[in-house]
Amino acid sequence: MGKIYNSAAEALDGLLFDGMLIAAGGFGLCGIPENLISAIKDAGTKDLTVASNNAGVDNFGLGVLLQTRQVKKMISSYVGENDEFMRQYLSGELELEFNPQGTLAERMRSAGCGIPGFYTKTGVGTVIAEGKEVKKFNGQDYILEEGIIADLSIVKAWKADDTGNLVFRKTARNFNPPAAMCGKVCVVEVEEIVPRGSIDPDHIHLPGIYVHRIIQGEHEKRIEQRTVRQREEA
Amino acid sequence: MGKIYNSAAEALDGLLFDGMLIAAGGFGLCGIPENLISAIKDAGTKDLTVASNNAGVDNFGLGVLLQTRQVKKMISSYVGENDEFMRQYLSGELELEFNPQGTLAERMRSAGCGIPGFYTKTGVGTVIAEGKEVKKFNGQDYILEEGIIADLSIVKAWKADDTGNLVFRKTARNFNPPAAMCGKVCVVEVEEIVPRGSIDPDHIHLPGIYVHRIIQGEHEKRIEQRTVRQREEA
Amino acid sequence: MAWDRNQMAERAAQELQDGWYVNLGIGIPTLVANYVGDKDITLQSENGMLGMGPFPFEGEEDPDLINAGKQTITELSRTAYFDSATSFGMIRGGKIAAAILGAMEVAENGDLANWMIPGKLVKGMGGAMDLVAGVGKVIVIMDHANKKGESKLLKECTLPLTGKGVVDRIITNLGVFDVVEGGLKLVEMADGVTRAEIDSLTEATLVN
Amino acid sequence: MAWDRNQMAERAAQELQDGWYVNLGIGIPTLVANYVGDKDITLQSENGMLGMGPFPFEGEEDPDLINAGKQTITELSRTAYFDSATSFGMIRGGKIAAAILGAMEVAENGDLANWMIPGKLVKGMGGAMDLVAGVGKVIVIMDHANKKGESKLLKECTLPLTGKGVVDRIITNLGVFDVVEGGLKLVEMADGVTRAEIDSLTEATLVN
Numbered sequence: 001m002g003k004i005y006n007s008a009a010e011a012l013d014g015l016l017f018d019g020m021l022i023a024a025g026g027f028g029l030c031g032i033p034e035n036l037i038s039a040i041k042d043a044g045t046k047d048l049t050v051a052s053n054n055a056g057v058d059n060f061g062l063g064v065l066l067q068t069r070q071v072k073k074m075i076s077s078y079v080g081e082n083d084e085f086m087r088q089y090l091s092g093e094l095e096l097e098f099n100p101q102g103t104l105a106e107r108m109r110s111a112g113c114g115i116p117g118f119y120t121k122t123g124v125g126t127v128i129a130e131g132k133e134v135k136k137f138n139g140q141d142y143i144l145e146e147g148i149i150a151d152l153s154i155v156k157a158w159k160a161d162d163t164g165n166l167v168f169r170k171t172a173r174n175f176n177p178p179a180a181m182c183g184k185v186c187v188v189e190v191e192e193i194v195p196r197g198s199i200d201p202d203h204i205h206l207p208g209i210y211v212h213r214i215i216q217g218e219h220e221k222r223i224e225q226r227t228v229r230q231r232e233e234a
Numbered sequence: 235m236g237k238i239y240n241s242a243a244e245a246l247d248g249l250l251f252d253g254m255l256i257a258a259g260g261f262g263l264c265g266i267p268e269n270l271i272s273a274i275k276d277a278g279t280k281d282l283t284v285a286s287n288n289a290g291v292d293n294f295g296l297g298v299l300l301q302t303r304q305v306k307k308m309i310s311s312y313v314g315e316n317d318e319f320m321r322q323y324l325s326g327e328l329e330l331e332f333n334p335q336g337t338l339a340e341r342m343r344s345a346g347c348g349i350p351g352f353y354t355k356t357g358v359g360t361v362i363a364e365g366k367e368v369k370k371f372n373g374q375d376y377i378l379e380e381g382i383i384a385d386l387s388i389v390k391a392w393k394a395d396d397t398g399n400l401v402f403r404k405t406a407r408n409f410n411p412p413a414a415m416c417g418k419v420c421v422v423e424v425e426e427i428v429p430r431g432s433i434d435p436d437h438i439h440l441p442g443i444y445v446h447r448i449i450q451g452e453h454e455k456r457i458e459q460r461t462v463r464q465r466e467e468a
Numbered sequence: 469m470a471w472d473r474n475q476m477a478e479r480a481a482q483e484l485q486d487g488w489y490v491n492l493g494i495g496i497p498t499l500v501a502n503y504v505g506d507k508d509i510t511l512q513s514e515n516g517m518l519g520m521g522p523f524p525f526e527g528e529e530d531p532d533l534i535n536a537g538k539q540t541i542t543e544l545s546r547t548a549y550f551d552s553a554t555s556f557g558m559i560r561g562g563k564i565a566a567a568i569l570g571a572m573e574v575a576e577n578g579d580l581a582n583w584m585i586p587g588k589l590v591k592g593m594g595g596a597m598d599l600v601a602g603v604g605k606v607i608v609i610m611d612h613a614n615k616k617g618e619s620k621l622l623k624e625c626t627l628p629l630t631g632k633g634v635v636d637r638i639i640t641n642l643g644v645f646d647v648v649e650g651g652l653k654l655v656e657m658a659d660g661v662t663r664a665e666i667d668s669l670t671e672a673t674l675v676n
Numbered sequence: 677m678a679w680d681r682n683q684m685a686e687r688a689a690q691e692l693q694d695g696w697y698v699n700l701g702i703g704i705p706t707l708v709a710n711y712v713g714d715k716d717i718t719l720q721s722e723n724g725m726l727g728m729g730p731f732p733f734e735g736e737e738d739p740d741l742i743n744a745g746k747q748t749i750t751e752l753s754r755t756a757y758f759d760s761a762t763s764f765g766m767i768r769g770g771k772i773a774a775a776i777l778g779a780m781e782v783a784e785n786g787d788l789a790n791w792m793i794p795g796k797l798v799k800g801m802g803g804a805m806d807l808v809a810g811v812g813k814v815i816v817i818m819d820h821a822n823k824k825g826e827s828k829l830l831k832e833c834t835l836p837l838t839g840k841g842v843v844d845r846i847i848t849n850l851g852v853f854d855v856v857e858g859g860l861k862l863v864e865m866a867d868g869v870t871r872a873e874i875d876s877l878t879e880a881t882l883v884n
Contacts, residue, residue: 027515027552028538030531053552080591081538089590101514102556102598109553110352114768114810116371118344118352120560121601125579125632128597137350137380146371158532163718163727163754169436170549172532174516177551181769197753202403203437205551207726207756209697209718209771221531227539228526261723261760262746264739287760314799315746323798335722336764336806343761348560348602354768355809359787359840362805392740397510397519397546404757406740408724411759415561431545439759441518441548443489443510443563455739461747463731 003164003214004193008039011187011213015152016045019072023108023150024052024062025179028081029224031172032061035189035217036154041068051075051108051148051182053101053175055085060222066094075148077101081224100128103145105178111147112181112210120145153183156219157206160188161196164208173205180210187213237398237448238427242273245421245447249386250279253306257342257384258286258296259413262315263458265406266295269423269451270388275302285309285342285382285416287335287409289319294456300328309382311335315458334362337379339412345381346415346444354379387417390453391440394422395430398442407439414444421447469660470641476609478503479656480568480639483607489518491559491599493569494537496609500568510546512564514595516555519547536595556595560602567599571608571635573625576672578635578647580608581627593630600631612640612669619671621645621652642666651675677868678849684817686711687864688776688847691815697726699767699807701777702745704817708776718754720772722803724763727755744803764803768810775807779816779843781833784880786843786855788816789835801838808839820848820877827879829853829860850874859883 005011022040026032037056040048041064048071055074056063065071066084073095079085088094099107100122110118119142123129133144155176158169166188168176180186193216239245256274260266271290274282275298282305289308290297299305300318307329313319322328333341334356344352353376357363367378389410392403400422402410414420427450471479473496481503484490491512492498501511501522511520513535520535521542529540558564573581580600583593600606613619621638637655638645643666644656651673654666667674679687681704689711692698699720700708709719709730719728721743728743729750737748766772781789788808791801808814821827829846845863846853851874852864859881862874875882 030534078592078594098592100593100597101595102560105552105556112769113765115352116376118349122598126629142350165756170532171516171534173549173551175552178553201751201755201757204756209726209766223529223531224538226529227523229523231525264742312800312802332800334801334805335803336768339760339764346561347557356806360837399548404740405724405742407757407759409760412761435543435547435549438548443518443558457737457739458746460737461731462734465733
């Protein structure tokens with residue numbers, strides 16, 4: 001029984017339950033697990049807590065799970081570019097735990113690395129520090145942040161071999177490796193599954209030990225802010 | 235003024251002082267900064283504290299700095315294979331702070347990542363926990379470990395471009411990236427300096443931001459335990 | 469004649485030193501990249517990139533290559549990619565020499581508010597809290613006063629803080645100010661701006 | 677007839693399940709790799725490698741490719757390399773299903789001592805403390821008694837601990853033992869070994 005599954009629905013079979021915590025890779029709409037998000041929508045799993053830097057846009061990425069009201073709580077650093085998210089949050093329909101972006105990434109990485117808590121200067125003296133333990137190191141205040149362990153991680157990579165070794169592409173790497181690390185189970189969607197041995201072992205970004213199930217999928221890869229410059233006339 | 239220097243001595247110029255803390259990459263004799271160690275020997279810098287997983291062998295690697303008595307204290311996880319080290323330690327001439335290997339690696343990585351302390355289960359209930367703060371997470375005990383900030387990191391990589399982007403080779407990567415991260419200054423020796431742009435930006439193991447000075451050097455790359463298997467007769 | 473957006477960006481670019489790794493925030497700070505000239509500056513994008521290049525030519529946009537503002541960008545010969553945990557590791561770890569950020573309010577003790585207006589604007593702090601806590605030097609670029617003509621350089625911030633005592637230097641359309649013991653120190657005035665104008669538009673204590 | 681080194685290793689290999697990632701310690705545990713048969717087992721070497729292959733053929737040794745025992749090894753088609761911080765991240769994070777380790781002493785409560793004899797042998801714990809704290813299952817392989825004929829399965833360890841209450845199963849030359857409530861439970865006896873032999877060579881409490 002290998003790690004490769006035929007569809008997102010099949011890969012998520014038996015892993016979803018109401019009230020679960022899901023960690024999702026991606027930054028904005030870049031490097032997001034489009035197919036797995038769709039499959040979670042179709043499965044109708046409810047009362048989700050989702051740890052993800054952003055929540056997509058209104059009708060794409062994690063935004064679709066907000067539209068269907070499947071998400072009870074987001075753990076995010078930035079919620080702009082998503083009117084439905086803002087509306088649900090300001091009206092009190094959605095819980096939102098703001099995390100500084102680096103704290104969120106490190107909370108995922110830490111939990112995956114067996115570190116239940118770490119100290120950071122980020123957020124000292126702000127609302128982020130409220131209720132958190134403060135400790136001095138070298139005379140400076142740091143706050144204690146705790147690891148996030150997810151019931152499930154959903155991740156997008158560029159390529160995988162059949163043992164789950166992953167390669168990401170450019171800035172689509174972003175939160176995907178830390179998100180993968182913090183899941184009790186990690187399901188990955190890729191653009192291409194390649195034979196084992198075809199990726200140089202020194203080029204692997206995330207070893208297969210973090211990856212439990214893999215699907216190959218089609219990806220729209222929508223661009224959120226298309227910015228260009230003009231070619232100089234010849 | 236770029237990052238490339240002509241020799242190990244030149245690259246270390248102005249960075250060495252008695253009583254300093256040096257973090258060194260390498261595991262056993264694999265991936266060790268041979269040329270920089272030699273240059274520190276030649277410089278005669280004294281009362282060093284060296285954070286390194288091992289201390290080389292008697293006449294190679296960090297072992298040469300033990301022979302010259304330049305080292306006051308080692309922070310290491312394993313000191314076997316080095317009789318002079320054992321002798322100096324057992325006779326009280328050398329201080330030794332044993333760190334579990336993973337704790338040592340994480341203490342380096344943490345300090346480099348602005349995390350002055352983290353909790354780990356490693357060493358709970360052992361001598362390693364003595365004098366350390368214990369905190370419960372989910373009903374289990376964890377101990378607080380602090381980051382190691384080094385005055386200087388000495389690191390060995392396979393290739394660098396002139397901006398300091400590094401690529402390591404196979405298991406010679408080991409402690410080199412975390413050691414590089416924790417130094418106030420990081421000097422790297424490589425087998426080859428390549429033009430910028432010749433390393434795929436997705437294949438870079440450690441970005442040049444961690445690297446302040448680079449030299450290209452000759453490397454003996456001594457093998458500590460040569461183990462082989464027999465070819466089956468045809 | 470106060471500075472315009474580009475002049476503020478140009479003035480901010482003077483703060484950057486050869487060899488520095490720098491993070492530029494969204495908005496006016498982005499324009500600073502246009503004025504670094506011959507200096508060897510490497511721009512970090514906190515979503516996982518060092519060596520951020522300019523916008524792509526039309527038709528060459530790559531959805532896998534964006535900056536922290538989600539804009540399509542390009543890579544350079546010095547570029548390296550990494551994950552978000554590593555990216556903020558280098559930010560918190562003090563490897564980034566400077567961040568140039570926008571702000572809603574700055575207080576005379578260096579407090580910075582730039583991430584939310586309770587009940588109105590709730591976008592989130594993104595990477596700003598990590599940046600101000602971690603980088604070597606925090607430089608703010610912002611208009612000296614808001615649209616109602618009220619000073620944004622305050623005795624105390626009224627909005628939720630991004631960081632406490634974190635700002636080193638402020639570049640406004642009227643001039644350049646350092647956070648020092650006892651208040652803000654006027655370092656430089658924009659061409660044609662008078663001290664009286666600055667005094668009248670500054671709530672924060674100005675010290676000499 | 678007690679088990680020899682290879683038989684102990686063969687017995688230990690039975691503990692490993694298809695698809696597991698496993699760390700093998702130095703000494704007898706290394707031999708376990710010879711007995712995994714058709715099972716899909718990926719070996720971790722804690723110096724930064726998953727998918728550790730056998731020793732190289734003579735002349736093909738690579739100084740950049742060693743295991744945690746500093747021995748030259750080879751890579752496989754599944755191999756991935758990473759740094760030491762990442763390596764111990766996966767160990768502490770519970771991603772490694774099992775570690776098979778040697779020991780000097782094991783106590784009936786699962787305490788393990790295998791890293792130093794004060795004043796005599798001071799090699800260091802290497803990665804052993806991280807492994808026993810982090811992996812899913814800790815399996816010890818060791819001789820049942822030392823060279824003086826004294827039990828290594830004790831009521832309490834006398835040497836400095838590697839981990840407290842961490843051992844799950846012990847495979848000795850005499851049999852297989854689980855750490856359970858109240859002491860050690862005899863799970864299996866080596867061929868030809870009698871219960872009387874085991875009782876006489878075991879200081880730890882044996883429970884049923």
